[in-house]
Amino acid sequence: IAGITQAPTSQILAAGRRMTLRCTQDMRHNAMYWYRQDLGLGLRLIHYSNTAGTTGKGEVPDGYSVSRANTDDFPLTLASAVPSQTSVYFCASSTGANNEQFFGPGTRLTVL
Amino acid sequence: DQQVKQNSPSLSVQEGRISILNCDYTNSMFDYFLWYKKYPAEGPTFLISISSIKDKNEDGRFTVFLNKSAKHLSLHIVPSQPGDSAVYFCAAEAMDSNYQLIWGAGTKLIIKP
Numbered sequence: 471i472a473g474i475t476q477a478p479t480s481q482i483l484a485a486g487r488r489m490t491l492r493c494t495q496d497m498r499h500n501a502m503y504w505y506r507q508d509l510g511l512g513l514r515l516i517h518y519s520n521t522a523g524t525t526g527k528g529e530v531p532d533g534y535s536v537s538r539a540n541t542d543d544f545p546l547t548l549a550s551a552v553p554s555q556t557s558v559y560f561c562a563s564s565t566g567a568n569n570e571q572f573f574g575p576g577t578r579l580t581v582l
Numbered sequence: 583d584q585q586v587k588q589n590s591p592s593l594s595v596q597e598g599r600i601s602i603l604n605c606d607y608t609n610s611m612f613d614y615f616l617w618y619k620k621y622p623a624e625g626p627t628f629l630i631s632i633s634s635i636k637d638k639n640e641d642g643r644f645t646v647f648l649n650k651s652a653k654h655l656s657l658h659i660v661p662s663q664p665g666d667s668a669v670y671f672c673a674a675e676a677m678d679s680n681y682q683l684i685w686g687a688g689t690k691l692i693i694k695p
Contacts, residue, residue, distance in 0.1 A: 474625075505685075512586075512671060512685035513626070528682065560625050570616070571683065573625025 473497070474574035476561050482580045483551050491546040491577050493561030501564045502544040503528075503571065504536060506557040513560065519544055520566070551581045585609045586674050588686035596694050601659040603689050605672030608653065612674040616683070617646060617657050620669045629670075630657070659691075667693045 477492045495502065500521045505513040505528075515528030519538040533555060535547045544563075548555055558578050562571040587606045595601045605615075613634040618626035632639040632646045632655065639646050645658045659666055672686040 510591075510687050512588075512687040513673075513683075514685070515682055518682060562625070570628045570631070571626075573627065575623070575625050 474561055474563055474572055476559075476574035476577050478577060479575070480578040480580075482582065483548075485551055485553060485581055487551050489548045489551055489579070491548075491559055491561075491579070493544045493546070493574060494542050495544075495561075495563040495572070495574075496542060497563060497572065498541060499563035499565050499572070500541070501566050502538065503562045503564075504534070504544070504546045505560045505562065506530065506555075507560060507576075508557050516546065516559075551579075553581045555579065556581045584687070585612075586672055586684050586686040588670075588672055588689045590689050591687070592690040592692065594692045594694060595662050597664060598661045601657075601662045601666065601691055601693070603657040603659075603670050603672075603691065605655045605657075605686055606653060607655075607674050609674070609676060609684070610653070611676040611679075612684075613677050614675040615646070615648060615655050616673045616675075617644075618671045618673060620671060620688070626671055662691075662693045664693050664695065667691060 474495045503518045504516040514530045517536040519525045522541045560576045561574040564571040616631040617629040619629045620626040630644045648655045669688045669690045671688045673683040
């Protein structure tokens with residue numbers, strides 16, 4: 471089934487630990503995005519990639535890093551997790567045209 | 583400062599009636615607007631969009647209206663159905679923004695039987 475998959479579905483993490491959230495799409499979309507969703511704040515862009523091999527910073531990039539080695543995968547890494555990174559994380563992709571973005575099911579991350 | 587604002591956190595509407603969800607923005611460089619719908623434990627899904635060169639776009643039961651002078655857009659759903667109960671996000675894209683979207687906080691729509 472075409473779409474975006476994210477793993478894990480949920481995770482409880484101790485502060486200071488390193489964590490990588492995985493995102494894979496099979497639609498051959500050029501652009502991919504990572505968002506966090508917090509109550510009352512909507513979705514905020516963390517990092518994006520317009521094409522394989524390039525990445526850019528979004529609105530809230532601090533504490534996160536990404537890589538885009540190929541078209542399909544766009545992992546998000548928290549090098550040293552902090553409680554303020556407790557959130558629901560969504561990965562999305564798009565062709566770029568008209569910016570209709572397709573979203574994964576999300577990863578619920580709790581940092582204690 | 584939020585550039586895209588959805589001032590109503592929630593809205594309750596009777597089944598069969600019209601639902602109107604509102605969105606205001608502050609950045610005059612926004613030239614494309616989108617509405618997304620989100621069910622619990624799922625990612626948002628695209629619903630309808632409008633370019634700044636238009637003032638209305640319709641798709642079945644969903645219509646989006648854009649008032650550029652007021653920097654306001656609205657989503658009308660008519661007639662409202664139980665399956666429309668979800669959180670609705672307004673998002674905007676600015677010219678030369680690398681296709682980045684700025685999102686509102688969302689409005690939770692509840693359709694009452």
